[in-house]
Amino acid sequence: MKIVKINEDNCIYCHLCEVACVVEHSQSKDIIKAFKREEKPTARCGVEFNYPLSLSVMCRHCDDAPCMEACQNGAMHRDDRGYVVVNEDKCVGCWMCVMACPYGVIKRDTRRDVWGLSTKCDSCPDRDVPACVEACPNNALMFEEI
Amino acid sequence: MKWMKNLKTYTPPAFTVIRDDYRCIRCKACVEQCSFDATFYDEEENRVWNWDANCVSCNRCAAICPTEAITIEKRDYSYRRNYSWESHIDSLKKRAIFGGTPVVSMGNDKPYKIYWDHILLNASQVTNPSIDPLREPMELKTFLGKKPHNIEIGDDALKTILSPQLEIDIPIMFAAMSYGALSYNVVEALGRAAREMGTFYNSGEGGLNKDHYKFKGNIIVQVASGRFGVHKPYLDVGSAIEIKIGQGAKPGIGGHLPGEKVTETISETRMMPQGSDAISPAPHHDVYSIEDLRQLIYALKEATEYTKPVIVKIAAVHNVAAIASGVARAGADILCIDGFKGGTGASPQVIRDNVGLPIEFALAVVDERLRNEGIRQDVSIVASGGIRNSMDAVKAIALGADAVYIGTAALLAIGCTMCQQCHTGKCAWGITTQDPHLSKRVNPDIASERLINLLKVWALEIKETMGAMGINSIESLRGNRLNLRGIDLTDREMEILGILPAGE
Amino acid sequence: MKIVIIGNSVAGINAVEAVREKDKISEIKVISDEQTRAYSHPLLPNFVVGDVSRAEERFYYRERNFYEKHNVKTLLGRRAVKIFPKNKYVELDNEEKVDYDKLLIACGGKPFVPSMKGVELNGVHTLTNIKAADKLKADLPNIEHCVVVGGGLIGSKIAEKLAKKGVKVTLVELMRRVLFPVLDDAGADYVHKELKNLGVKLVLEDSVVELKGDKRVKEVVLSSGKTIKANSVIVAVGVRPNLDFVADSDIEVNKGIIVNDYMQTNIDTIFAAGDVVEAYDIVISQKRPIPILPLAARQGRVAGLNIIDSNVKYKGGFPTNSITIGNISFISMGIVDSDEFEVLKIKKDGEYRKFLIHDDKLIGAILVGNIEKAGMFNWMIQNRFDVSWIKDTFLNSDFGWKYFNKAFRVLRLDRKIK
Ligand SMILES: Cc1cc2nc3c(=O)[nH]c(=O)nc-3n(C[C@H](O)[C@H](O)[C@H](O)COP(=O)(O)OP(=O)(O)OC[C@H]3O[C@@H](n4cnc5c(N)ncnc54)[C@H](O)[C@@H]3O)c2cc1C
Ligand code: SF4
Ligand code: SF4
Ligand code: SF4
Ligand code: SF4
Helix, strand or coil: CEEEEECHHHCCCCCHHHHHHHHHCCCCCCHHHHHHCCCCCCCCCEEEEECCEEEEECCCCCCCCHHHHHCCCCCEEECCCCCEEECCCCCCCCCHHHHHCCCCCCEEECCCCCCCEEECCCCCCCCCCCHHHHHCCCCCEEEEEC | CCCCCCHHHCCCCCEEEEECCCCCCCCCHHHHHCCCCCEEEECCCCEEEECHHHCCCCCHHHHHCCCCCEEEEECCCCCCCCCCCHHHHHHHHHHHHHCCCCEECCCCCCCCCCHHHHEEECCCECECCCCCCCCCCCECCEEECCCCCCCCECCCCECCCCCCCEEECCCEEECCCCECCECHHHHHHHHHHHHHHCCCEECHHHCCCHHHHHHCCCEEEEECCCCCCCCHHHHHHCCEEEEECCCCCCCCCCEEECHHHCCHHHHHHHCCCCCCCEEECCCCCCCCCHHHHHHHHHHHHHHCCCCCCEEEEEECCCCHHHHHHHHHHCCCCEEEEECCCCCCCCEEHHHHHHCCCCHHHHHHHHHHHHHHCCCHHHCEEEEECCCCCHHHHHHHHHHCCCEEEECHHHHHHHCCCCCCCHHHCCCCCCCCCCCHHHHCCCCHHHHHHHHHHHHHHHHHHHHHHHHHHCCCEHHHHCCCHHHEEECCCCHHHHHHHCCEECCC | CEEEEECCCHHHHHHHHHHHHHCCCCEEEEEECCCCCCECHHHHHHHHHCCCCCCCHHHECCCCCHHHHCCEEEEECCCEEEEECCCCEEEECCCCEEECCEEEECCCEEECCCCCECCCCECEECCCCHHHHHHHHHHHHHCCEEEEECCCHHHHHHHHHHHHCCCEEEEEECCCCCCCCCCCHHHHHHHHHHHHHCCCEEEECCCEEEEEECCEEEEEEECCCCEEECCEEEECCCEEECCCCCCCCCCCECCCEECCCCCECCCCCEEECCCCEEEEECCCCEEECCCCHHHHHHHHHHHHHHHCCCCCCCCCECCEEEEEECCEEEEEEECCCCCCCEEEEEEECCEEEEEEEECCEEEEEEEECCCCCHHHHHHHHHCCCECCCCHHHCCCCCCCHHHCCHHHHHHHHCCCCC
């Protein structure tokens, strides 16, 4: 299975992976509308910086995914492609997956009324190559077989 | 606002950064990418803005902006029009305000005549038909080094002992740019591209990082007046050794790598203390005559057991022909002439912009002189300094060069936008910097691929034009001035270039 | 092979999934005394107040066609009453005998109800399964003032939910703070404030001794002698392993069913997993019941794999809890309150972080407010990671991968170290 491979030596801390992720997971998939007209979704990848290091980290799509194990109602599940994804209609925002994820890559989206929503990399189901990988100007992210 | 303008140090900004606020999504990519402190994000105002005075127009922000919100404009002079003064007003003021002479980088940017653009190439028609490079073999390979005046053939083999040669698959090499001026990743990319394309890159005067010894077979090592990082293994790893006497961008001036760029690895490579300025003196303190040069050449040959050609690199200056003759007689195998448009990592502006000769003239007169003296075959000639495209290379070879070096062109391929800030060590494109955060901006995988692409395309273009001229080997193009014609040139200029006017 | 699973919840379901990963043929029977398909226990407080209902998929642990898809026969609404290990069958409450080759006991926990007078009165509830939740939900319109006994996870959550609904709530907790084993004083302080903001009245260091009333509870008497007028009581002082029907079998039990590293009981063919067992706690290095969902899932999975002889070990676990009260989220894990160990903590703008370290190993953590990277600490505890060189960065709000050494980070992110 391919996942996004992180080559930290090439990361230039431009955040474009996050921008692309937001656009990909927006309603309009239009960069300006996503940021200006919509309530913008949370980026699934997160760029960290500690001079001179920077790197973008997102779900590693574990084999024995602790987040799935911890999920209280199966919202966190493995899809047909083999990627670990959140079923938004089921997620109740109990943050048990956040507590379990050994890579610390699940973010909390608290825009919904009753339920919070766990937000994580879904390996862009609508694309051949994930948006962050395509957007990264320096090949710091590559979509590769693990 | 972080900055406030102060009349005491004010000169008008050269550029204005214009940001289309509708398009700007506040991603702040531009803020992070600007290494010159010219772009800011104001949290409270939720706005990205610029301090134009700091903008060097490196265009990094405009290139990275995902919504193309940024345009950088050259500010027009708002001073009253004055043909003779206007470009001097601010440069004079800067000297007056800061009390120092400006240091600049990249090549001479003054509007001197570019002779390449006044030389036209020939093509075959009917007689001596043109050649299709896609169908017929076309040879770009050449050998650099001293050639014998005549050869003796024994019973079954060549009897004459040949001097060591540099074999190159295309007549283009990467010019000396030191590790120190360039970032590690750029050197890595140059090395990989040279290896892939069967040519050489030149270490420059800063020694060689131990990681790059792996490029043995594609490296020319340089020995300059500072002798940084020169030792036996260094000489051994080079396929040729280049003695740097002068550089086109700053003839008569030594080298200067500011202390900020002398990081731990640089200091290790150069064998000098970290953080101190790396100064190469103007002359080699052991070379004050052709005889001294001969001693140095032979010392290096001796040290490497006469297995490698020695190159002597000189700047194109007014009596370049006589100097070249001396260099040839001193025993150099290859002569490199660097024209006044050549690049630099740091040079005083006055020198860069006012000293030296165009490479076109230097090349023509040196080739002519060496032929007249009957010693042209004793040295190969490499032309450098302002080779911008494949046709410049073709014209240089037709004027008498064996090969060319490219420096600036290679950096452009990697991303350089010629903002001329190399000396600051803050190159926003990660090329001429030692800041580990900035130098990551060059990914050697991408950069080497681009260099390889560039050389491949140039090679193809050279083959096309050679084919058009009915020539199928680069060796037959060398010194073939009959294929050149001058246009918009004076008779005297054409006489020096040794070419006929267009139409004749 | 005939596989029988008692318990249709987290442990049982994960066991089914593990078996079916490799074995599509064996017969699997799941027995449960509940009629519903597997649902989410932690959602019961939400269920009670109507955030979620039986009609919503969100309420269930797995999708409707789970049993069909995994080729599982269900015996729902049937209670197992006795196990006959020698003859390898389970007897149900209707006297039906169910044969097995391998048995998994995943019958979970049951609420602990302390002895107090009047527990049998109307209006007294527990909240550990859907039956209890239904009863409480039906009673909701009658409830004016509710006393919640026990400030654990369930108690605090239902107190919060009821208060938000406008019910008058008093929470009685024996210890000096709510969520006693889960948080320390500073952490619990946040919970106290949130609960008070919602109008919950807190009575700490006190307990309920008697419930008074005729048919329905009217008044609650505390050990301090104080009384509270209330027409409803929810007892939530914890769960105990549900050992009722294993008590007189040959299966070894202590506080819970004793299992080895393969989730196997003293009888080869019988496995146990989930809230009903006592398994190894790697932080305190001894076996004990830890009734939390992630461990029930993992143990169920390990049991399932071993039922089909995959020889997979349970590496041990430790308590981890995530709870949101009001607007603040809390995550805690391992040992969280002790003076015996090295303690790092910091309290700043809307955030509290605390770490306990022993022998250069992280053994516990509390994160309040900023919980995003919690799982990284979970990993460090689970893997007994040497934190001596990185612990200084734990208190930084932006803790993350950037603080690890490069070689380790690259190997981990490339999934070369699990
Ligand atoms: C209200 C509530 C909130 C919770 N919140 C959290 C939380 O936030 N985080 C967390 O980690 N954990 C939480 N838990 C605990 C978590 O739900 C349990 O750890 C988990 O459900 C245990 O799963 P299990 O499969 O071991 O047992 P259970 O879920 O208890 O399931 C046991 C099953 O066995 C059946 N059964 C029992 N006895 C018999 C019998 N004799 N015959 C047939 N069937 C039988 C039961 O009906 C049930 O279906 C909560 C629990 C409750 C009740
Ligand atoms: S979210 Fe975390 S635990 Fe879940 S699959 Fe991704 S990396 Fe693994
Ligand atoms: S897009 Fe690429 S280079 Fe930019 S921050 Fe993301 S990973 Fe780094
Ligand atoms: S990069 Fe473009 S969109 Fe992003 S902050 Fe700068 S101007 Fe705005
Ligand atoms: S190398 Fe960098 S600093 Fe130098 S001119 Fe090019 S872009 Fe500017």
